[in-house]
Amino acid sequence: MENMELLLVVSLLFTGALANEFDNSACENANMEPVALDPNRATGRPPYNVTVNAGQYSAGGSVIVTLQGTEPFIGFMILALPESNASGSAIGSFQVANGWQEELVEPICVGRGATHTSELSQVPTFSLALKWSAPSILAGNIVFYVTFVRSEGEYWTKVASRPVWDGISRLPTTRAPEKVTDPPAFSPAIRNDGCGTNKGCIEECEGQKCSFLVTWRKNGNKVDFEMFGTLFGSQGYIVLALSETPDMADASLIACTVDDARRSEVRQYYSEDGRAPYEYVEIGPINKESYDAGVQTNETANYKTMSCRFSYDNDVRDDKWKNLNDELYLIIARGEYSPPDLKEYDGNLKISPTPIQLFDTNYKSITTFKVNILIKAHACVMVIAWVLCGSIGIILGQYYKAMWTNTKTCGQKAWFAYHRALMLCAMIFTIIGFTLILIFRNGKFVLPPQLPTKAHPIIGLIAIICSLLNPVLAAFRCNPDDDKRPFFNWFHWFFGAVAHIFAIVAIFLGMLMPSAVLPEWITYVLMAFCIFHLCVQVILEIHQCCMYDKNRDRQEEYLMINKPGEGKEPKYAGRGFKCGMLIFYVIVASLFTIALVVIIAIWGTAKIPLM
Structure with missing residues (x-):
């Protein structure tokens, strides 16, 4: 089967305002010349292009063809022709893809093409989507061409799109893309000499x-x-x-x-x-x-x-x-x-x-700029949520369950009451921070254009979801003696760990965003906290392993004499050391939080790439 080419043609005609009439010569041999315009075409690279939504078509199928440009155009004409013969007979038919643009298009060339109406000449457009319907019998490979008219006497003919394959013929020839080169240096260069005096x-x-x-x-x-x-x-x-x-x-x-x-x-x-x-x-x-x-x-x-x-x-x-x-x-x-x-x-x-x-x-x-309070507030509450509340809550939950087993706070074991309060505070601060940034973004979820800061909203959203899921999961936890309790423990640990890790990573990435208006070295402050937190966890993990046998024996002795939750507190081995570590951790975490919040709140300059 002979390869075929789909020719998309846009042509504008003027009679005072742009007319919507085409002489049959525009269809014959596919010359695509607007008969009512000056015969002189525009020169230079056209500010328009034609795109298709598929690389292959089928018999009776359709392809969406989009006309678009950096300048508005005020009319069009479209035909479909063989690829091997750009002057052949038109094939297929066209209709408007978007109903709201229906008044801008009308058929031409015995229904095998389409052109603009006078409505388009009055309201120019940057983009127009057309639906090309293929014939019931395959017509070979196709390519889209365009003749665009920007204004009276200014038009471009036969601007081509990429080929579209029919699925049977040889693969269409791929057109080499135009070589893109930079223009000459902008001259004279823009400089800051004379700022404040001459300009x-x-x-x-x-x-x-x-x-x-x-x-x-x-x-x-x-x-x-x-x-x-x-x-x-x-x-x-x-x-x-x-x-x-x-x-x-x-x-x-x-x-x-x-x-x-x-x-x-x-x-x-x-x-x-x-x-x-x-x-x-x-x-x-x-x-x-x-x-x-x-x-x-x-x-x-x-x-x-x-x-x-x-x-x-x-x-x-x-x-x-x-x-x-x-x-x-x-x-x-x-x-x-x-x-x-x-x-x-x-x-x-x-x-x-x-x-x-x-x-x-x-x-x-x-040389100084207004700082957006919403961004600063968002950063501050997220630091309070996860550097302070979340971090202390996780330390309590991981390493202090065996301490103060008989001491009650608000009707609950002391470690659990404080762990729950801290994690709820982290969740509440997280919701507040998320609300603040949504207000700043007018309710939109916007990704920055470049990595790594592009990952900040995504990672932050994952942390928010996990922080919300964990208290819901905890509300439906089974009894400690239940066979399914280990599953809850692992899921609860997993969501808590993901929320904490992703939140800290999101804070790191947020500090790199220019909109945060922060010094580059603030990330080293947060890094120092992360190293401190990791060291405390390693020390407590080692201590817990070393004291495991002693505390197991003491717990067994205690249960031989007392019922769980009754009598004096069991003598926990290493109790003094762990209490000291907790106090030390709370003080240092608080100092890091205060330092980060103060820097975020008062810093007013940003560092971004200079040229």
Whole structure:
């Protein structure tokens, strides 16, 4: 069977507004030329691509074809043609994949293709999903091509997707991906010289090495901005948010973006409630002709740097764009970019400590930032929960069951009463900490973009689940003499150990997150506590083994004279040593907790990669 190629074509026509008429010549020989447009095609790499949801199709089956780009388009036409003959006859048919876009599409080429309606020309879109229905007889391998039109006289024809196999013919030829290269160095480089005198700056720099730098200077009724920062991953963004409050709600956003093909540009968004995705705004105070943007890859590290310059026209204003004469907080955020959307920022917001009037020529240099109280409180309560309460509770449960067997507290054995109280406190503090971070994240479970901090929410969630399961499990425990009691003991120990270990690991990872705004050396403080805790456990384990025979004999002698729980306390061998170790452990754990909480609460600078 002859290999076939599916040709996806997008074409826009204008008659004042864009028309939705196609001459039959657009279908004949699949030339895909929009007849109502200037015959001159756009040059350069198209800002659009075509993707498919399957690498193979079946007779009578379907494939979802998605048209998308970093720029909006205002119409389309789609056909299916043989792979070996891109000028052959169209096959299959198309319909809209998403019902809410149904008014944007209509059939063409005797039902074997589809094109836009006039609705699309009035409301351009970044993405359109179409469902291609295959004929009842296999038509060979297929490939998707696209002709995109961005505006009148500006269009690209036959932009190809990857081939789709019919399952019988030879495997389709794989197209070599375009070679991606970095653009020339951004020039002139953005520097922090003159900050506070010739221009305003908000920066995180050590000398000329900066993790980010934003400068501004008044220029008539405009303000000229420069933005620079490190980016991680294949694509990302740096955004400057202007807000009357120190958060991303009701904020004007100007973003320097770079996609996975290293294309960089300045884009305008509006944030209504601080949650992504943000509303893209085509017309705003940033003129497309007034900006310059570029990206460079650091040759010795795994990150890139993004730079851009743009002018903010203060005369262009509506409810979405702030008046630069007003006092506004400057907020810097970074995150992943999935054209055309900005994904949720990584949590490391840098917020000016006070609002700034950008038209004021008494320029300021801002090097310190507002600290988010919710993040600090989350970190503090988690440290109290697991470094203090959880750790002491676990030590009591593991090594002090045989002591104070006849001493009652709140109607329970002393060790059990304190163990239960401490572990419940750890659970309550954990719930409080989890609630605080949910409030900060607007109820979303957000993963940071990079490892190892990306693991922090996942490991923390596992610790939370285990800490909640253990008291539920304990509420349904069987009697100590029951044959099934060992199963409970092992499960109870397992969930408690996992909760404690994962919680400490999550605290370690949380300290590495830039949003925590902590010094790098704080992890060594927590590491010292972990070593101390491990040493105490080893010492108590060895002591317990050494005293085992003596305590077993004494317990047997005691039970020959007294009933369990009656009479004087059995003389536990090594009692004085263990009491001393417990007091020592509680004091040291408390000191570590106080030190960590104080550092977390008062520290106000962060260390992130500089360039």
